[in-house]
Amino acid sequence: MHRKNADFFFEIFEKNAIPEPFTHLNSSQDDQIINNDNYDEKLLLQRSHFHNIFFIPDYLAPGFDNKLLSVKEVTQFFKGYAIFLRDSENAEDYIKQRFKKNAKSIRKRVRRLESCFDIKYEMFYGNIERSTYDKLIDMAKYMLERRFIQRNDTNQALLKWDRLKQLFFDLINSKKASLFLITQNDIPIVISLNYHYQNKMFSSISAYDIDFEKFSLGSVEIYNKLKWCIDNDHNVYEMGMGDLSYKREWCNHIYQFKHQILYPKKSLIALLKARKQYFVVWSKELAYKLFYVRYKKYKSRNKKSAAPVFKISMVPLDNVDVSTLKKLDLDHKAFSYLKKSVYDYLYSKTEHVADIALYQESNDDKTFILVGKKSTHRITVD
Template identity: 35%
Template sequence: MGLLQTVNHNFTQKFFENGDFNPLIGEIYNENKNESFENPNQNLDNTNLNAVYLIEFVPPFFKLKFNASKGQLSSFKYTYFKGFMCDLRTSKSLDDYMSTQLGKKKKKVVLSRLRRLETCFNIEYKTFYGEIKNDECDALMDAFNAMIKKRFNQRGDTHSSLKTWDFYKEETAALIRSNKACLFVIYNDNTPISISINFLFDNVFESAISSYEIDYAKFGLGNIIVLKKLEWCFDNCFNFFNMRYGDYPYKRMWCNTVFEYDSYVVYKKSITKYLKAFVVTKKNQAITYAILNKDKFKALVSLRSKLKGKSNNTSNADVEQPKEACFKALDNFMESNYKNLVPVDIKGDEFAFLRKPIFDLQYSQASKTEDMACFKIDNNTYVAKNTKTNKYFILELA
């Protein structure tokens, strides 16, 4: 192990998801409930006490007391990344919370998209908590995995949960049956279009991983599944809805509490380990600061380049983004004039690329799936028809 290397432990993932207490921890004080509970696993026989340990992502409402069975452990504590949470204790209902936190305008937008989703599709909401069949859970987790990959491929990124997906696939059903986890699913005609896995401890609801079919992006499924989970929290007496780390606009919109995760650099008392732990702490604080302020550093680099008369030709802002294909209104269209008009089924893989344009059209027209028909004129030209209003729309691919 290198001079400044540490043994790392993500407290949030290990504690809430795996139910794993690091043996270095002797006791945890829960400020939310004003109570302490001991670690049932305090056996340090297999723990290398010559190493320095980094226990990170500890929510501030948990205070750690370290195991003293093999001699005194000491620690340096510092704040880490921001966390985002909905404290529901001061709200009587979901409607009350949304009115206070989102405000009239944003609340109206979210509820409007919810109504539009339910108008356009045959929507069903289901929460798996306490009971789920193994084969159903396996099928949902496979669909969930595919959703995450599809969404993050679109963003040119990889979701960190995929690195430990085997754990989620193998353990979720058992965790649901023991009331330690729940799955939220939004279905359209019995097909999952949004899935979220969440972990539960006392009155804390940990919103862990969520994703949705990107073809439905227009309907704001991300906000709708947050709304439905918050509704469940109110119905089931959960006071804290924790959306964890990751600073995104939708979290700031929903959350009334922004906190900082704590990190502990833990070591067995000695001069050499003290010095190593001190340097590790300062190094990690510097790294955290750099990550949190990366936009400022980018701005400084950009300003410096401009002052030197240089331009950044590779900037994303200078790259023209491709426009999404969309249907446009078509006047005076006569089906009888097109003998080669071929009906297409967007449910099949061959015409899957038409789903998002069709769903976007449904959103704008507030039209039901059964009222929409789609036809192919040629490989680059497609026509959609609202059979209820008899209106036509054309899609021309480049």
């Protein structure tokens, strides 16, 4: 008798399919029973294996025929993070419930970005042109690469990017996935890829322009996707596995995944193999509980971010005559390394990017003058 493994979370959100042994799901957030259209009792009985199924969220409880199968269950160490939206009329309502007195800080993050740039939001769900998709998916890859080089870390999505690129186009056009986009002056600064299943959105991959670090693009993204979810009758915004501070900040439902081992009731061999597998899984989860947090702390202490290529400083100036200086285009590739410093200035002064000008000091390719409405600064590159 063989073991058949299945990642429940992956099957549901990426494949839009309920794993084989389950007859249905009990969706607690909309009091809905979701039937498994592919369930085949005869086929299930013919197969000589037991099922090893992991990463089951608590709000999608699977059901099975208990006349045919028995189950052994282990609570997994890893937690899932979700936002339940059924009690929220709109995104504003949710942030008031979730953040209470700090709700203003969330709105402030959104307003600050919109005050400094010409911002547009767009959701591709059910329709995206191939040329648009290719352009955006390649830009998302570039932004992820840039971010993880900065972090001196590995991104799991990048390791399987070719498969994901091929996958998401069809999923978006069939409303099984979406691409959320934030642009400034029509230039992408946030690209998010999401899966959809039965009015539930899983925010899978988010790529950001790291030059906008000060602007809390993650919060702006989540806020606007929550608006979309509520407007489009989605009752769950799922963030998946991974204990990160922004998830704890936003999520009103933190849960532990379940691991289920299902096996034929009338088979002694299946029972013995299921018991063995249960012990293996239980031991692994215990090891995670005892050692994983220590390992993460050790890894965090010893991880070093990539050293910056340039050291950039800014000092305020008074009464600078720029009439003889060369005006620069900040969007030109040659000056892209100055963007973060300029955007940091915009954030601190709440000025719009259209109201500033950048100049190069005469015969000096490492010194620049930034002129805004409220102040003037010299930028020096070392």
